[in-house]
Amino acid sequence: MEASLNxxxxxxxTEDLLLNCIENxxxxxxxxxxxxxxxxxxxxxxxxxxxxxxxxxxxSKCFYNYKGCVRQFYLKDGEERTTSFxxxxxxxxxxxxxxxxxxxxxxxxxxxxEDTTLSIASHEQELELFKQFPKFETLCRIETERELTxxxxxxxxxxxxxxxxxxxxxxNNRSELINRVPLYQLASYIGIKPETLSRIRKRILMK
Amino acid sequence: MEASLNxxxxxxxTEDLLLNCIENxxxxxxxxxxxxxxxxxxxxxxxxxxxxxxxxxxxSKCFYNYKGCVRQFYLKDGEERTTSFxxxxxxxxxxxxxxxxxxxxxxxxxxxxEDTTLSIASHEQELELFKQFPKFETLCRIETERELTxxxxxxxxxxxxxxxxxxxxxxNNRSELINRVPLYQLASYIGIKPETLSRIRKRILMK
Numbered sequence: 001m002e003a004s005l006n007x008x009x010x011x012x013x014t015e016d017l018l019l020n021c022i023e024n025x026x027x028x029x030x031x032x033x034x035x036x037x038x039x040x041x042x043x044x045x046x047x048x049x050x051x052x053x054x055x056x057x058x059x060s061k062c063f064y065n066y067k068g069c070v071r072q073f074y075l076k077d078g079e080e081r082t083t084s085f086x087x088x089x090x091x092x093x094x095x096x097x098x099x100x101x102x103x104x105x106x107x108x109x110x111x112x113x114e115d116t117t118l119s120i121a122s123h124e125q126e127l128e129l130f131k132q133f134p135k136f137e138t139l140c141r142i143e144t145e146r147e148l149t150x151x152x153x154x155x156x157x158x159x160x161x162x163x164x165x166x167x168x169x170x171x172n173n174r175s176e177l178i179n180r181v182p183l184y185q186l187a188s189y190i191g192i193k194p195e196t197l198s199r200i201r202k203r204i205l206m207k
Numbered sequence: 208m209e210a211s212l213n214x215x216x217x218x219x220x221t222e223d224l225l226l227n228c229i230e231n232x233x234x235x236x237x238x239x240x241x242x243x244x245x246x247x248x249x250x251x252x253x254x255x256x257x258x259x260x261x262x263x264x265x266x267s268k269c270f271y272n273y274k275g276c277v278r279q280f281y282l283k284d285g286e287e288r289t290t291s292f293x294x295x296x297x298x299x300x301x302x303x304x305x306x307x308x309x310x311x312x313x314x315x316x317x318x319x320x321e322d323t324t325l326s327i328a329s330h331e332q333e334l335e336l337f338k339q340f341p342k343f344e345t346l347c348r349i350e351t352e353r354e355l356t357x358x359x360x361x362x363x364x365x366x367x368x369x370x371x372x373x374x375x376x377x378x379n380n381r382s383e384l385i386n387r388v389p390l391y392q393l394a395s396y397i398g399i400k401p402e403t404l405s406r407i408r409k410r411i412l413m414k
Contacts, residue, residue: 076367083363108363134341141348144355151358156290156315158365159398160283191366 037136040129041121052092052110052118059106061120063092068116069180073188074108082188083108085177091147092118114180158191164200166190171204244343247336248328259299259317259325266313268327270299275323276387280395281315289395290315292384298354299325321387365398371407373397378411 043066046052053059055075063070063086070092072084086092092110121129130137158166167190170177178186187197250273253259260266262282270277270293277299279291293299299317328336337344365373374397377384385393394404 072363074363074367081363081367083366084359107360130345137344137348138337141344141351144348144351148351148355148358151355151362152291153314155358155362155365156279156281156288158362159290159396160281160288189366 033133033135037129037133038119040125041119043117043119045115045117046112048112048115050112050116052112053106053108055107055109056105058104061122062126063110064119065090065092066117066119068112068114068118070116070118071111071113071181071185072108073111073185080185080188082185085113085174085181085189087174087176087180091143113182113185163190163192163196164203167197167200168204240340240342244336244340245326247332248326250324250326252322252324253319255319255322257319257323259319260313260315262314262316263312265311268329269333270317271326272297272299273324273326275319275321275325277323277325278318278320278388278392279315280318280392287392287395289392292320292381292388292396294381294383294387298350320389320392370397370399370403371410374404374407375411 046068052063052070065086065088067088070086071082072086072092073080073082075081126140130140157169161169167186170186170190181189183197184194187194190197192200253275259270259277272293272295274295277293278289279293279299280287280289282288333347337347364376368376374393377393377397388396390404391401394401397404399407
């Protein structure tokens with residue numbers, strides 16, 4: 001099931017990417033440590049439309065998004081249901097890592113909806129990095145705790161809000177998504193039909 | 208803001224509690240390590256109705272639930288909105304830990320809705336444990352990754368389902384909650400008014 005990872009473009013480890021890493025959480029590391037960590041992972045650019053993970057496939061890699069957009073979706077009664085967008089400087093969900101390597105088929109798909117540059121590590125590479133750099137495990141623990149808090153807040157927010165409130169929240173906090181993502185995916189993401197989202201958008205414009 | 212933690216009953220570190228810990232994730236530890244870890248945290252029983260954390264309060268402790276039920280709720284337009292129930296062998300959300308000690312007021316309340324026995328550790332105690340037992344940090348990292356996966360799945364599930372599907376899911380997977388939790392809290396948790404939940408329950412009974 002490696003087919004979906006074929007034909008990406010190798011992306012060189014540029015100073016830009018290194019700096020980006022250091023600014024986004026690796027500031028406790030010496031530059032040479034960051035370089036060593038980055039060199040153990042690979043960085044690849046995938047074409048728009050690439051499926052990184054299929055439903056049923058055993059996830060074996062984790063992804064960190066440097067540039068582009070990855071969509072998570074489920075198939076429910078034959079219909080795509082979009083549940084997440086991962087953009088710049090976000091970890092992309094990976095059950096491979098998130099369950100400590102437990103072998104379980106994925107319930108969802110991951111699709112690049114733009115040309116997307118990702119850092120990729122296998123579960124084995126991650127464990128090796130933890131062994132070589134215990135500080136890296138601490139960084140990952142803190143990052144995972146931060147992400148957990150975000151997901152707990154996202155779930156609470158979703159429980160408490162109407163689709164219109166969710167759309168307004170996207171406009172205010174992730175407005176770049178509105179232009180990058182097709183309407184039907186956005187609608188699905190906030191839990192409504194595209195027609196309902198069109199009505200909400202009209203109502204907001206008229207205010 | 209420590210007032211909400213007053214007057215709990217001290218609970219002795221019994222063999223039962225130790226065994227429970229070992230069975231739930233600490234199986235990689237020697238018994239004496241588990242004992243040392245457990246002795247650095249404290250175990251207390253709180254009366255039903257105790258507020259463990261208020262909105263605006265800086266969270267300074269993390270809780271693990273041995274017995275009982277903790278409800279997380281937000282106040283939105285003066286109305287309680289229930290967003291989580293933490294029962295036996297679940298970590299209770301704690302922003303103190305989840306943001307690596309960042310000092311930020313809580314957006315929600317934590318309330319014991321039954322007499323509840325919790326293991327309690329401060330952020331400082333947690334860091335000390337990580338220093339003394341690096342294996343404990345690994346355990347916490349894996350546990351946090353597992354929880355993150357669960358929350359990602361919960362959010363995706365919530366996005367994809369109707370309130371009726373959510374209620375049926377509770378019946379099938381967390382049926383104990385139905386008897387332990389007041390109807391208005393359950394309704395809020397699945398995103399509807401109590402009247403709507405009553406109608407759903409009647410519809411299901413008639414099938």
